Amino acid sequence: MKLLRYGLPGQERPGILDKDGNVRDLSNVISDIHGATLSDESLKKIAAIDSSSLPLVADPVRFGPCVNNVGKxxxxxxxxxxxxxxxxxxxxxxxxxxxxxxxxxxxxxxxxxxxxxxxxxxxxxxxxxxxxxxxxxxxxxxxxxxxxxxxxxxxxxxxxxxxxxxxxxxxxxxxxxxxxxxxxxxxxxxxxxxxxxxxxxxxxxxxxxxxxxxxxxxxxxxxxxxxxxxxxxxxxxxxxxxxxxxxxxxxxxxxxxxxxxxxxxxxxxxxxxxxxxxxx
CATH class of the missing domain: 3.90.850.10 (Fumarylacetoacetase-like, C-terminal domain)
Structure with missing residues (x-):
């Protein structure tokens, strides 16, 4: 999977890249891409979803830092x-x-x-x-x-x-x-x-x-x-x-x-x- 964060600085939302290279919104699945959502359990949950069923994010898209709340x-x-x-x-x-x-x-x-x-x-x-x-x-x-x-x-x-x-x-x-x-x-x-x-x-x-x-x-x-x-x-x-x-x-x-x-x-x-x- 390719997980990402998109939106204006400080207003980023979680997303995923679908098989066609389109950005899909993950906000109804996880709150953000950060430590808690990078666990094996969380990643398995995301992987089980048909990404084509998720809301399509219209271009243009600003990509934010791909991980939020980095500790180190x-x-x-x-x-x-x-x-x-x-x-x-x-x-x-x-x-x-x-x-x-x-x-x-x-x-x-x-x-x-x-x-x-x-x-x-x-x-x-x-x-x-x-x-x-x-x-x-x-x-x-x-x-x-x-x-x-x-x-x-x-x-x-x-x-x-x-x-x-x-x-x-x-x-x-x-x-x-x-x-x-x-x-x-x-x-x-x-x-x-x-x-x-x-x-x-x-x-x-x-x-x-x-x-x-x-x-x-x-x-x-x-x-x-x-x-x-x-x-x-x-x-x-x-x-x-x-x-x-x-x-x-x-x-x-x-x-x-x-x-x-x-x-x-x-x-x-x-x-x-x-x-x-x-x-x-």
Whole structure:
């Protein structure tokens, strides 16, 4: 299934994509797409419904963030060996973990705001994991049972804030609009092998990232297992799993986003995003 949220910011309603690619309203079935509705029981209930019987949503449709009330937005750095190389950093022995502020979360096609004093605004297409079941100290063999689905994420980054302003990475990762997620939560039954997905990103029509999740250093199951050793994971939490090479920082010379630039990105079978950079 492809679950989604549509409508004006703050007024989103739950929906589902039918077999013909039309948006159908789920408001009479569930209240929203959030932790409680991502449980196995809830997803089975939704899957049992004939989506063609649900109210059709007329175009145009704004897609909101595909999950609401995200408790934790956890990110993994340097999770592709070739991206670590272009960043001039070693492949980590253990996952590099940082957080994005949940206030950074936006819809997949909403504008990206260039912060005040930003000089090195960058892009990162990433596979997102959506947690569907509470877990703490989960065994590796059981980790996939705690994943509800996956989504597209643009881990927008300000490299000056991230790398040149002291302290942790978070200040260059959590600015408003730096977390477009969606358009869909694609349930894991539709993603038989999350380590065999093509992902790409273009800026102003030029392809900069064109990679595959098969080059991840640490895969989704391991990441859920690993993170659960340090913190419990709750339904609705989002994990952004790292980016392939081709970010602005890795260009020679480096290339960064300016007001008016347009990013387009997507992951095989998970839909696409499109954002325009605007001034703060």
């Amino acid at each position: 937005f956890i990110c993994i750095g340097l999770n592709y060996a070739d991206h670590a190389a272009e960043s001039g950093l070693a492949v980590p022995d253990e996952p590099v973990v940082f957080m994005k502020a949940t206030s950074a979360i936006t819809g997949p096609n909403d504008n990206v705001i260039k912060p005040r004093n930003s000089t090195k605004l960058d892009w990162e297409v990433e596979l997102g994991i959506i947690i569907g079941k509470h877990c703490s100290y989960v065994e590796l063999d059981d980790a996939m049972d705690h994943i509800a689905g996956y989504c597209v994420i643009n881990d927008v980054s300000e490299r000056n804030f991230q790398l040149e302003r002291g302290g942790q990475w978070d200040k260059g990762k959590g600015c408003d609009s730096f977390g477009p997620i969606g358009p869909y939560v694609v349930t894991k039954d539709e993603v038989p092998d999350p380590l065999n997905l093509n992902l790409w990103l273009k800026v102003n029509g030029k392809t900069f990232q064109n990679g595959s999740t098969k080059h991840m250093v640490f895969g989704p199951a391991f990441l859920v297992h690993y993170l659960s050793q340090f913190m419990s994971l709750q339904p609705g939490d989002v994990i952004s799993t790292g980016t392939p090479p081709g970010v602005g920082l890795g260009q020679k010379p480096p290339l960064y986003l300016e007001v008016g630039d347009v990013m387009e990105l997507g992951i095989e079978g998970m839909g696409t995003q499109k954002q325009t950079v605007v001034k703060a």
